[in-house]
Amino acid sequence: MSYNFFQYGTPFFGSFRGKNYRIARNPLKNVFFDSDPHKNDDAQFEVTVWEGMENFDTTTAEKITEYFPFTPKGRLSAVAWLDVQCADGVDSGEGKDGADGIFGADE
Numbered sequence: 001m002s003y004n005f006f007q008y009g010t011p012f013f014g015s016f017r018g019k020n021y022r023i024a025r026n027p028l029k030n031v032f033f034d035s036d037p038h039k040n041d042d043a044q045f046e047v048t049v050w051e052g053m054e055n056f057d058t059t060t061a062e063k064i065t066e067y068f069p070f071t072p073k074g075r076l077s078a079v080a081w082l083d084v085q086c087a088d089g090v091d092s093g094e095g096k097d098g099a100d101g102i103f104g105a106d107e
Contacts, residue, residue, distance in 0.1 A: 007032040043070035
């Protein structure tokens, strides 16, 4: 998952180990072509996790949201937080597919 992906103002959705997640730039705005060097100064990664089959907009399940700095390090912190959230309630350290985490061991 590229850091620049989030500069386009599009959220990233996925699921892992029975939990759904959404990662987005907050505010959700396309700034990729914005030449302002301070365009990301106040931006954050907004990461939300929920259980169930419903999508982000229609779910009635409880959503857990955390915020991280909108930086390459913040992106890695967001992924680490997601790994912990998705590991809750799982006995093994590995998923069914043997992956070490949401985006693999080297992320």
